[in-house]
Amino acid sequence: MKRINRLSSFLSAVSVLAVLTAVGASAQEQQPPAAPGAPEPPAPEQKPAAPAGEPPVVIADELIYDQTLGLVTARGKVEINQNNQILRADQVTYNQKTQIVAASGHVALVQPGGEVMLGDYAELTDDMKDGFIQQVSLILSDNSRMIGNSAVRERGEITTIDRALYSPCNLCKDDPTAPPLWQIRAIRVTSDAVSKDIIFHDAFIDLFGVPLFYSPYFSMPDPSVDRRQGFLFPSFGSTSDVGPFFGLQYYFDISPDQDATVGATLTRDSGTLFTGEYRKRFDKGLITLNGSINQSGYSKILNDNSGPNGSNLDFRSQQLRWHFFGTAAYDFDQNWRFGVNVNRTSDRTYIDNFNISGADILQSRAFAEGFYGLNYIGVEALDWQDLRTPGTGVGSKGFSPTILPSVTANYVSEPNTILGGQWFANASAVSLLRDFDAVTSDPNRGIDTRRLSTQAGWQREFYSDSGIVLSARTYLRADVYQSDDVPDGTLVVNGGPDEVLTKNGVAATRLFPVATATARYPFVGQLGSYQQMLEPIVSLSVAPHVSNGDKIPNNDSSDIEFDEINLFSESRFPGLDRVEGGQHVSYGFRYGLYGVDGTSATFFLGQSYRFETDDDFPESSGLRDQLSDYVGRVTVHPGPYLNLDWRFRLDKDNFYSRRQYVQATTTGPDWLNLNVNYSLLDDKGEDDEGNSFNQQQLGAGAKAQITDFWSLSTGMTYDIENMRPFRYNLGAQYMDECFTFGVNVQRQFTTAEDQKEGYSFFLTLNLKNLGEVPLKFSADQSRTPGT
Template identity: 40%
Template sequence: MATATPGQAQAPSPKDGNQPVLLSADSVTFDEQQGLVTARGNVELSQSLRTVRADTITYNRTTKVVTATGNIRIVEPSGDILFADYAELTDDMRDAFVENLRVLMTDNSRMAGNEAERRGERILRVNRGVYSPCELCKEDPTRPPLWQVRAVRVVHDKEEHEIRYKDAVLEMFGVPVAYTPYLSQPDATVDRKSGFLTPLLGSSSDLGLFIRPRYYIDMGPDQDATVEVGGFSKQGLLLGGEYRKRFERGRLTLNGSVTQGELPNGLADKNAPKENKLRGHFFARGLFEIDEVWRAGFDVKRASDETYLRKYFDNRGDDFLTSRAFVEGFRGRNYAAVSAYSWQDLRYGNTVEEPIVGPLAVYSAMGEPGSLFGGRWSLDSGILSLYRRQGASTRRFHVEPGWRRDITSSLGFVTTFEGRVLAVGHNSSHYDRPETTAVERGSASRFLLFPQGQVTVRYPFARYGESSQQLIEPLVAVTTAPRAPNDPDVPNEDSQDVEFDQANLFMFNRFPGIDRLEGGTRITYGLRTAIYGYRQGSASLFVGQSYRFNQENAYPAASGLRDRRSDYVGRLDLSPASWLDANYSFRIDPDTLRFRRHSLSGMVGVPEFTLSTAYSYLDNTPTSTATRTDLEQITIGVSSQFAPRWSVGASHVQSLRPAPGPRAAGAVLTYQDECFTFQTIARRDYTNTVGDVKDGNTLYFRLVFKNLGEFRTPGLGGLF
């Protein structure tokens, strides 16, 4: 028998073509009679990217078997680490038999078994195996993890990148909760793989008991698809699916569904017989890069009827489905686009025709600072064509060059000079003139040249303290333009919804579009004050008003801009620390000092307990003599991170005017850790029944098992 001193040795390859083996140990002995090479003490055996460490490693030159015992650690080329008490390996270390196996995978998942067998670089078969991605308890590692899969046999197929289970049992906290004769999941190296997704299960008053299994198809690195077949006890089958495709310079997504279901005939007679018809939806979205400047895209959304998405996909937030096709380009500060729009109205029973817009072409450009008379020039232009089959159709073009320059004086005054000239042409047809009592379908054309100028002066006072910076800034602006000829014969398509607040107080035109314009001369003034902490905390307040030297009757009565003196507008932002964040905006009548509009959103508290609220009030008086129809609503919510992994939240929406009463309420309970997420969401809808969609209570569940899959009820899904 020969012995060797501690160190490293390079053993010759047993087979031609194999890579050499590097051996390191405290001592190495060789038994010539039995052909055994034995290494003891901190033994490390390396070949290519695989390494075996153990207390003792023996190599039998006759049987070509490597035996390892004591604190075995095998590092695989994939990065997985195998721990065992006893292992037998072939001389090239590709095949192995292991007892008392523990595996630590690259994503920190763990697998263990009584014994395991590895065949080549592909198969690792574990008998009486357990798999879990959950971390073990630090105080007691012998305790079962939060969840684990226990199976008679676990096979890790590294070529298919799949983990398969035979006779699998899902355990929660060591307690069996589910059984399946077969289960598979992708391993940590897989981003996606074909297979069944967790089915959607549930019950609702509209659909009854239902199950919606889904199958995911991996069609390649650049495309995939999902197919769904849903069964309902109160409705027919639903067939749905989604297809996604990536191109070298673009992407495409198709989503749709179809079913045979009952649909009420209308609102007039609730007892009228229901019609059984095909129902469904189709969504499509695409975006394609043409070159470095231009790109094109589309977004198509259509449903068979108003209530289909609400009923089958719990899509309760959209009143309209917007479809769009466009081509747009970006170059420097320039932007150009040509678009077309259409809308589908989902408001049940609404008969107002939605227009088709196309083309809508816009071009905007902006010059370099100081490029024109020390200031910057700008250009905005556009073409609009709006069509209705039964209503007004409009064609319009506009060009608006502008110029702006900021000058700061030695005394600290900041003066801004701005000027614009709007050239706009309108042509409308089939328009019902508002001043006529009888229906009169006519046409009108208008060309308008409308210059505007504005001078704004600001004088900021700033003070720098030891812990904060204070700011007081008065602002005054004078805006002048000719009287605006807001001809009622020109349809108002883009200037109906006037939202007057501190954001548009100093704008040239407080109308949201250019179908109506604000002319004459006015003075606008305001005061901004703020304090900013160097480390944390801030507070700011802005208050302003405008005075017009001429009357402007084009604004709605409740807009706050109808009289010469506008309403007072302002906003308060308060965030002294991380435990408080509040935003309050308001609009006040200058004569009565009565609030015409105000809204509050705020959050106060710490993660252990947080209170949030959102309150809004709108004086919706259409005229001075009409009946007031104010709108007032409040939302109150509470949440608590009452444990490191547990949180709970609840909210309630209450209408105060015009019809007091609850609108919606909900509660959410969430548990989340590194391997599992559980959510219970309860919701109460107090709104009236819409078509074939009923109000009432809804309960959603969501369970996410890391690497294994997700279970959720359909209400938590989404449509793009």
């Protein structure tokens, strides 16, 4: 026997040592010469050569070679590296005759994928592809663990562990012997490195050490798999809309760039819901298709007392109900892109009943857009489906036009091109189509319209030596309208519903020049450690008094919101259908304090004066009289964790609040976030369409991180005007490295058609690597739907 001591430094330096027989070479070639006088060793038994592969690289403190028995033993921090596999142990023995490697003491076998197999004792073939390990512990690539009595390894591909425990959870630091937060106990577990499957036989899922679920067989992809075809975790629960339900989906991994999901949800009260989704991604685009179909009954509000017993509620018998959401987008090059969004449903309450979407308006759009520096061109078609409750001027097809098409082009020159400023040009063309009913629809908003609008102008900023900043802007706009179904003012009474006569082909033109000058004079000074700024602002806008007239319909200028943002605009009307003619002066001042530590407080107050009244503005807008209402804003940032914002509009005559929005939010510390908001909308009276609106609403929300793992959240919305809440919710969530559990309780107080008020309970259970278990429960109150 020859002994070689302390060879680790030498082996590390040369990085090679085939002392462990070079794995596959004949034993005769590996034997050292016999000592003088020693008998010749017997000829080694001939064995078939092992498959060709990389020679092993061995590092050890001590190597011992037994020539008689054909044993090579490495001791002390042994590490063997072969074919991207690493074997570590306190002692490794290689038997040249049986070609078996035996490792003992802190055995660790590291695989190319990152998995680590630990054990007390292991026997492996010389290529380390087959063998067994006692008291095994397997660490997967995502740091999840599996332990068992023993493991058998076959072909370097399949590992079978007996009496196994699996968990991705970390052990308790205070008591490592305690069971993890959740685990899987199985009689046998098979890990397939080729199919990337982990298969459990006779398995229990334990939560907090308590068995919750048993399955004779189930499998999951190993952590290295990004996605895998198969059944998704089922969803189940109960709601007041559909009753108890159970849903199951199957996921198809079609290719790396596309997938699909199909599923079915069984409900007690609303039949079976079939769902499907398809997704595909291209180099420069994507497609997503999502839809569902169901056959069930539902209620509908009629608004004409034609329901049973003269009511407004009509229950529809079994009908086919569905939804379809589709998206396609493609970038042709760095300048042009194309997209399509289609969102439709069979009826008003379907997507909400089945918890598909909470949207109250569905928009469908097709568009193509081009971007060239500061310039833009776009072509689009739009259509809307209004799902809001009808009967209040919304929800009718007459109010939801189809735009086919809309074309927009904007050009802005580079600075300092003409008279030291910029010139700009805009053009747009739009065609609005509606299903008009002169009896049931609002005549002023049920008109088919074609509009062409062009605008060309110039703008520049001037800076004086004294600090005054002057902005000048002027443009000329031209509009051409052509409309159908325009009421001519004749009312026909024919014994039935009254009928309003209409005209087609009604044309109108408008030429509108505007010039605006705005001056700002900021004063900056020091107030202790704060920097302060006072900035008076005044703006003059001059334009001819232009009557919008009855021949020009109002499609995009009806929703007027007068505030500090548009106070200095040439026209306070949104959109293009209405223009603000005549001359008006807007004035206000801004004051701010700014600290070196980031704290700040700003205040703005302004008003507008028109040289003559404008009846085109509704009374509720605050702009109809010569003097407008006051608008302002206060923002306070007293520290790194709190923001306060107050926006308001005050009546010019008595400072009565017409619009208010107050919001307080915290941005830290990380363990607490608060949001409180108050809104008030108080119209002076009815507008030109006979509508008035008064509402006060209080909203609040909070989220607190109680511990490293537990957080609480709450929120509410309260109708102050009617002294009743809209909704409130309370939730709690636990989240750690392997487990998420959440519970949320929501109370809904509003009802509409077949939607009922009541409680909803949402439970979320997410087990890492197994998926999410969504649950929803709700209990309705004994109240007639639609009231």
